Amino acid sequence: MFAYAIRAIGSWPGWWRAQHLAVRDGLLAVAVTLLAYVPTMSAMSAQIGDLPRRPPDALAVLLALAQSVPLVIRSRHPAACVAVVGSAFAVHQALAYPPTFASIGLYLSLYAAGAHQARFRYGLVAAATVGYTALAVHLHNLGSPNQVQDFLAFSLALAVMWMAGAGVRRWRAEEAERRRLSAHVAATAERARIARELHDVVTHHVTAMVVQADAAQFLVGSAPARAGDGLAAISDTGRRALTELRHLLGVLEATGDQPAADRAPTLGKVGDLVERARLSGQPVHLTELGDQLPRAVDVELAAYRVVQEALTNAVKHAAGQPTAVTVHHHEDRIEIEVTTGGPATVSAGGRGLSGLGERLRLLGGELSAAAGPSGGFRVHARIPARNDP
Numbered sequence: 001m002f003a004y005a006i007r008a009i010g011s012w013p014g015w016w017r018a019q020h021l022a023v024r025d026g027l028l029a030v031a032v033t034l035l036a037y038v039p040t041m042s043a044m045s046a047q048i049g050d051l052p053r054r055p056p057d058a059l060a061v062l063l064a065l066a067q068s069v070p071l072v073i074r075s076r077h078p079a080a081c082v083a084v085v086g087s088a089f090a091v092h093q094a095l096a097y098p099p100t101f102a103s104i105g106l107y108l109s110l111y112a113a114g115a116h117q118a119r120f121r122y123g124l125v126a127a128a129t130v131g132y133t134a135l136a137v138h139l140h141n142l143g144s145p146n147q148v149q150d151f152l153a154f155s156l157a158l159a160v161m162w163m164a165g166a167g168v169r170r171w172r173a174e175e176a177e178r179r180r181l182s183a184h185v186a187a188t189a190e191r192a193r194i195a196r197e198l199h200d201v202v203t204h205h206v207t208a209m210v211v212q213a214d215a216a217q218f219l220v221g222s223a224p225a226r227a228g229d230g231l232a233a234i235s236d237t238g239r240r241a242l243t244e245l246r247h248l249l250g251v252l253e254a255t256g257d258q259p260a261a262d263r264a265p266t267l268g269k270v271g272d273l274v275e276r277a278r279l280s281g282q283p284v285h286l287t288e289l290g291d292q293l294p295r296a297v298d299v300e301l302a303a304y305r306v307v308q309e310a311l312t313n314a315v316k317h318a319a320g321q322p323t324a325v326t327v328h329h330h331e332d333r334i335e336i337e338v339t340t341g342g343p344a345t346v347s348a349g350g351r352g353l354s355g356l357g358e359r360l361r362l363l364g365g366e367l368s369a370a371a372g373p374s375g376g377f378r379v380h381a382r383i384p385a386r387n388d389p
Helices: 002-018 021-035 039-043 058-073 078-094 101-116 121-141 148-222 224-252 267-279 297-317 351-362
Strands: 284-289 323-329 333-340 366-371 377-384
Touching: 021 058, 021 101, 058 078, 058 101, 078 101, 078 121, 101 148, 121 148, 148 224, 148 351, 224 267, 267 284, 267 297, 267 323, 297 323, 297 333, 297 351, 297 377, 351 366, 351 377
Parallel strands: 284 323
Antiparallel strands: 323 333, 333 377, 366 377
16 A cells, blocks of 8 residues: 555656646646635745734635636646736735735746746836835835835745746747757758768769660660670669658658668678679679678678769769778777779869768768779778777
8 A cells, every 4th residue: 555655656747748728727826726715734935014904704615716726727827827826915915814825836836937937027026116115115104014125035035936937938939949959950960871871872873874775875786785784783773763752751751660771771781782883884893891790780881882882973973983882890990991093083072082081980981083094093991999899
């Protein structure tokens, strides 16, 4: 039984936060109203006049209700709530009725005004200040024993409640702005990632298809069999492009699901890249050093894209030149080097290489691309390898 009670108490804050504001305000108003008629709770009240007490009557009951019932609208209409509760509190003090727990409604309404009042906030503060000053002067004229410092201390308590609500309002606004900015940054990063993927897929496959089609044109008359092989290679390249594009379109679907790991290109398919480059007429030699270990999908995809982009540039800008691809598998990293011989060079400022550099930086790696000392071009990548596919 005790354990059940502990669990119930522990779950109360979560249950309370899950309720709609109107429900919470209604429950709070009911609770304060009921406690106002519990004699022992009268010691917990907001009092400032300290005038000789008059016996309670029907008006005292109405004033108590006017200090608690309006809490039902404290979040939706905070200005109206604090105006009604404050006025009832002032009349209750001026008429010197006995203390009531309902006067706590003044604190609760001020907190709600600070937390929820969106317009005319400073006007409401000014009106409340003028009203409280008038009440303090009136109580003094009625013979209240309280001094100036007493009235100031009570006003400080009221200001603390207002500022507490205002602080919560600022925190909520800042939290909402942080969530908005986080969502914007995430969306921007995802768009950039998709753009890089589209560039890598489209550029590589379309470049290969163009080169293969050009070669087939020259072979149609002289070597029909080889031209047929070239057309078959174009068809195969197109199907591969469609497969990868469907994969990317699946990522864009608003399902919230991540694509399956086996649908993304991986480092184990580098041999396919090399073979397709050879079909395009590019002499490519592949060397793999070390044991290929299972890596995280994003690491393997980045390595695959490095080889893909480097071979695309080689086919496009250094057609027919010897190209060497070296993949070195280390325990803690993957190193890739792609060199293209001959006099041709490729600018390192292209979108593909810059996108690859950004991709590798996000993974903690680095990419360098520059002309070789005797011509040609060299791409070198280092990618930290997490062994958690």
